[in-house]
Amino acid sequence: MNTDGKRIMLGHGSGGGLMHQLIRDVFFKIFDNPLLNSAGDAAVLPRRANMMAFTTDSFVVDPVFFPGGDIGKLAVCGTINDLVAAGANPFCLSAGFIIEEGFLVKDLETIVRSMATEAKNAGVFVAAGDTKVVERGKCDQLFINTSGIGYLADERTTWQQANPICPGDHIIITGSVGDHGMAVMAARNQPDNTTGFQSDCAPLSILFNELQDKSAGIKYMNDPTRGGLASSLCELTAKKEFGAAINEEAIPVKPNVKGLCDMLGFDPLYVANEGKMLIIAAYDKGHQLVGQLKQHPLGREACRIGTITRENPGMVLMRTKIGGTRIVNMLSGEQLPRIC
Amino acid sequence: MNTDGKRIMLGHGSGGGLMHQLIRDVFFKIFDNPLLNSAGDAAVLPRRANMMAFTTDSFVVDPVFFPGGDIGKLAVCGTINDLVAAGANPFCLSAGFIIEEGFLVKDLETIVRSMATEAKNAGVFVAAGDTKVVERGKCDQLFINTSGIGYLADERTTWQQANPICPGDHIIITGSVGDHGMAVMAARNQPDNTTGFQSDCAPLSILFNELQDKSAGIKYMNDPTRGGLASSLCELTAKKEFGAAINEEAIPVKPNVKGLCDMLGFDPLYVANEGKMLIIAAYDKGHQLVGQLKQHPLGREACRIGTITRENPGMVLMRTKIGGTRIVNMLSGEQLPRIC
Numbered sequence: 027m028n029t030d031g032k033r034i035m036l037g038h039g040s041g042g043g044l045m046h047q048l049i050r051d052v053f054f055k056i057f058d059n060p061l062l063n064s065a066g067d068a069a070v071l072p073r074r075a076n077m078m079a080f081t082t083d084s085f086v087v088d089p090v091f092f093p094g095g096d097i098g099k100l101a102v103c104g105t106i107n108d109l110v111a112a113g114a115n116p117f118c119l120s121a122g123f124i125i126e127e128g129f130l131v132k133d134l135e136t137i138v139r140s141m142a143t144e145a146k147n148a149g150v151f152v153a154a155g156d157t158k159v160v161e162r163g164k165c166d167q168l169f170i171n172t173s174g175i176g177y178l179a180d181e182r183t184t185w186q187q188a189n190p191i192c193p194g195d196h197i198i199i200t201g202s203v204g205d206h207g208m209a210v211m212a213a214r215n216q217p218d219n220t221t222g223f224q225s226d227c228a229p230l231s232i233l234f235n236e237l238q239d240k241s242a243g244i245k246y247m248n249d250p251t252r253g254g255l256a257s258s259l260c261e262l263t264a265k266k267e268f269g270a271a272i273n274e275e276a277i278p279v280k281p282n283v284k285g286l287c288d289m290l291g292f293d294p295l296y297v298a299n300e301g302k303m304l305i306i307a308a309y310d311k312g313h314q315l316v317g318q319l320k321q322h323p324l325g326r327e328a329c330r331i332g333t334i335t336r337e338n339p340g341m342v343l344m345r346t347k348i349g350g351t352r353i354v355n356m357l358s359g360e361q362l363p364r365i366c
Numbered sequence: 367m368n369t370d371g372k373r374i375m376l377g378h379g380s381g382g383g384l385m386h387q388l389i390r391d392v393f394f395k396i397f398d399n400p401l402l403n404s405a406g407d408a409a410v411l412p413r414r415a416n417m418m419a420f421t422t423d424s425f426v427v428d429p430v431f432f433p434g435g436d437i438g439k440l441a442v443c444g445t446i447n448d449l450v451a452a453g454a455n456p457f458c459l460s461a462g463f464i465i466e467e468g469f470l471v472k473d474l475e476t477i478v479r480s481m482a483t484e485a486k487n488a489g490v491f492v493a494a495g496d497t498k499v500v501e502r503g504k505c506d507q508l509f510i511n512t513s514g515i516g517y518l519a520d521e522r523t524t525w526q527q528a529n530p531i532c533p534g535d536h537i538i539i540t541g542s543v544g545d546h547g548m549a550v551m552a553a554r555n556q557p558d559n560t561t562g563f564q565s566d567c568a569p570l571s572i573l574f575n576e577l578q579d580k581s582a583g584i585k586y587m588n589d590p591t592r593g594g595l596a597s598s599l600c601e602l603t604a605k606k607e608f609g610a611a612i613n614e615e616a617i618p619v620k621p622n623v624k625g626l627c628d629m630l631g632f633d634p635l636y637v638a639n640e641g642k643m644l645i646i647a648a649y650d651k652g653h654q655l656v657g658q659l660k661q662h663p664l665g666r667e668a669c670r671i672g673t674i675t676r677e678n679p680g681m682v683l684m685r686t687k688i689g690g691t692r693i694v695n696m697l698s699g700e701q702l703p704r705i706c
Binding site: 036044048071073076079080082118120121158161163175176252253254296329356357358364 | 376379383411416419425451460499505511516591661697698704
């Protein structure tokens with residue numbers, strides 16, 4: 027349909043003719059796969075012998091378009107990355123849209139196209155969808171929920187169960203931290219983005235699909251989104267019999283991200299990432315894994331940032347650039363609402 | 367935690383300490399199952415030999431509490447019913463919350479408790495969750511997305527594929543229509559509900575778990591939510607080589623629902639249901655099926671409302687109470703926004 031200037035109306039969420047038209051002309055057309063297009067109450071998926079991972083995420087990022095992506099790309103990548111972090115190969119997604127009356131159909135199409143592109147890049151498809159429309163002022167433009175299903179290559183149910191983390195294991199990050207949070211921040215305050223911020227938003231299955239076998243030495247993965255790398259490390263060590271010692275100097279932070287963080291009083295360790303993975307690797311395989319990660323564009327800046335320790339169990343300690351040591355705590359309040 | 371008067375703050379969606387506290391004290395405590403409580407990026411589910419159904423639904427009902435339920439009960443039942451309609455036995459759900467800053471924690475707990483109760487009633491569990499908080503005025507109290515996974519008893523991938531619908535087959539509804547829509551409508555306009563409206567919101571897996579084998583003669587099911595029974599029938603017949611002939615007199619409508627519909631100018635055929643199923647049954651098994659449905663509290667008012675016809679393919683015709691015949695079209699605009 028010609029969507030110039032057309033806006034979403036309440037009727038597009040009615041369950042009637044207008045909704046069917048929107049579903050057919052936008053969602054089916056762009057996501058285009060037989061399972062979704064069969065338009066049943068639920069998608070029926072083929073049986074698989076593997077164990078399954080299941081995850082859900084709602085996205086409320088403000089603004090919906092930001093340098094390096096949009097809410098659609100973010101939703102697809104975020105859910106894919108959760109599946110990857112659980113050690114699964116992403117298989118399919120669902121997409122639930124809550125749209126504010128008056129939202130431009132053209133913008134919705136752009137966002138749905140982003141979702142389709144990222145899904146294709148990552149080899150997944152959108153199997154099921156839902157559309158709701160709320161009155162003007164009752165939501166902020168567009169919220170998207172993506173739930174995802176992936177399959178595990180092996181019998182493991184949790185990382186820890188398969189291969190316990192021990193002192194000496196390497197703490198690895200696949201690239202620079204804080205890029206997504208600062209790109210969204212910049213988009214809020216400077217829509218023309220002259221300062222070159224770019225979200226790192228990416229589907230990490232591309233990076234990990236070949237590294238998830240046992241020989242890679244991966245013992246644990248977590249994608250440091252809200253709360254940043256610091257919160258991911260705190261989650262990892264909480265109530266455990268080991269600690270984490272990281273080295274501030276080793277943690278990659280882009281100069282413009284560092285600059286904006288300094289200006290705003292943020293610590294990049296707490297700023298959201300959407301295309302990075304925190305990895306704990308067996309001590310005898312960490313170096314090799316970093317080498318493997320670096321061969322891929324999404325892991326080019328991968329590096330070891332610290333070590334799992336027997337000392338200070340349950341804590342994250344950071345050696346600072348000026349040579350001191352500080353405790354890294356979990357973020358308590360909120361420094362950047364609606365970053366994802 | 368003591369939640370008297372406590373309200374959701376932006377920090378509850380931060381990914382940091384406050385969010386972990388909310389997750390632990392509300393979601394983990396109430397949903398209470400080992401898979402969710404393991405708090406990984408994704409839940410790892412046991413392998414199953416059966417084919418799988420996957421569905422998603424976002425809920426934006428206004429108000430969040432209404433006679434006969436709340437947004438939590440609705441979310442769990444709605445997704446369960448979509449799985450049932452696809453012929454699957456519901457297995458587990460995800461729950462994604464988008465909460466407006468300032469929402470009462472006590473109300474959130476009540477809603478989460480409703481979800482847990484309905485899930486337990488239906489024998490499913492919440493395997494994965496997500497919480498986002500948006501600023502005051504950026505959403506309307508609380509939106510919930512529930513995605514669901516169920517397993518099919520047989521090899522069928524679609525109802526039509528298993529057992530094609532043919533002329534003579536019975537059109538059955540499991541009970542009165544329009545109850546949910548009018549209960550929400552009444553809650554909007556008359557919070558004390560002195561007129562006794564009650565949503566029919568219920569998990570229909572309880573009714574169908576034993577009826578899904580081939581001997582029951584079920585050829586197709588669809589839960590008539592948004593757009594009501596009329597839209598479900600139009601969806602069923604669209605572009606098909608058969609039509610549907612229904613009898614207005616046979617369609618059960620509660621007197622108070624009929625009254626409020628008349629007053630507001632609504633047609634109960636287009637009003638949402640949340641605990642009813644439209645069934646197409648083989649002509650030689652329809653009567654027996656209605657008998658089986660009637661034995662269960664959720665199917666007590668089940669009845670045959672019409673027949674699949676060779677005539678008028680692609681159309682739904684209704685014999686009216688005064689003896690005429692009218693074409694039943696799909697709802698085109700929106701008569702009741704935010705009913706689910």
